[in-house]
Amino acid sequence: xxxxxxxxxxxxxxxxxxxxxxxxxxxxxxxxxxxxxxxxxxxxxxxxxxxxxxxxxxxxxxxxxxxxxxxxxxxxxxxxxxxxxxxxxxxxxxxxxxxxxxxxxxxxxxxxxxxxxxxxxxxxxxxxxxxxxxxxxxxxxxxxxxxxxxxxxxxxxxxxxxxxxxxxxxxxxxxxxxxxxxxxxxxxxxxxxxxxxxxxxxxxxxxxxxxxxxxxxxxxxxxxxxxxxxxxxx
Numbered sequence: 554x555x556x557x558x559x560x561x562x563x564x565x566x567x568x569x570x571x572x573x574x575x576x577x578x579x580x581x582x583x584x585x586x587x588x589x590x591x592x593x594x595x596x597x598x599x600x601x602x603x604x605x606x607x608x609x610x611x612x613x614x615x616x617x618x619x620x621x622x623x624x625x626x627x628x629x630x631x632x633x634x635x636x637x638x639x640x641x642x643x644x645x646x647x648x649x650x651x652x653x654x655x656x657x658x659x660x661x662x663x664x665x666x667x668x669x670x671x672x673x674x675x676x677x678x679x680x681x682x683x684x685x686x687x688x689x690x691x692x693x694x695x696x697x698x699x700x701x702x703x704x705x706x707x708x709x710x711x712x713x714x715x716x717x718x719x720x721x722x723x724x725x726x727x728x729x730x731x732x733x734x735x736x737x738x739x740x741x742x743x744x745x746x747x748x749x750x751x752x753x754x755x756x757x758x759x760x761x762x763x764x765x766x767x768x769x770x771x772x773x774x775x776x777x778x779x780x781x782x783x784x785x786x787x
Contacts, residue, residue: 563614565647567606571618572651572746575599576671596728604721619740621766625700628774648746656750672748672755673738673762681733688735695727696739696769704777738762
């Protein structure tokens with residue numbers, strides 16, 4: 554059993570890696586001349602950050618890396634309420650640190666302009682010009698499904714050892730679906746971190762990327778508990 558300080562350090566490092574690896578792929582490599590990785594590459598990068606960290610720190614902190622995940626696990630009865638706020642603080646600070654390192658790297662190129670800096674948004678700040686309502690629905694549903702995957706894959710009755718793969722691939726799929734809509738958040742810490750460095754109005758829209766993922770995660774926690782209760786009843 555690890556002490557809380559060890560768990561928080563793990564969450565800080567994990568969220569740092571998620572933002573640096575996932576958002577870094579979008580900022581540095583997505584549209585690189587001739588060899589750009591595009592949406593598919595960015596989607597894989599986000600999935601790989603979670604998969605690698607799940608194996609690296611999952612046994613220490615559970616590898617949440619995301620305030621919405623922590624909330625969903627709390628509602629689903631898998632996480633103690635007393636650790637929620639400390640986890641969220643560690644995740645937010647880790648995300649900001651990752652974004653800061655990414656900014657230092659990216660700004661080392663002549664003519665660098667931060668632009669959107671892999672931030673999330675709606676209307677004019679949506680990659681595909683999607684409305685606030687469309688982005689809100691997308692983020693709620695995608696986070697809901699992400700938490701169902703996490704809750705199911707980490708259930709004691711699920712096959713052991715495969716949870717990181719399912720969760721990483723689930724996050725990859727979510728990005729493949731929703732990058733054009735919102736640039737994919739499903740993670741308030743990730744959204745806030747890069748919005749702080751963007752040269753757009755992303756920071757004024759970041760509220761949605763806290764509200765929607767937290768709603769989706771809480772609903773998933775309730776839904777999974779209902780599914781488990783139904784199985785027990787049968």
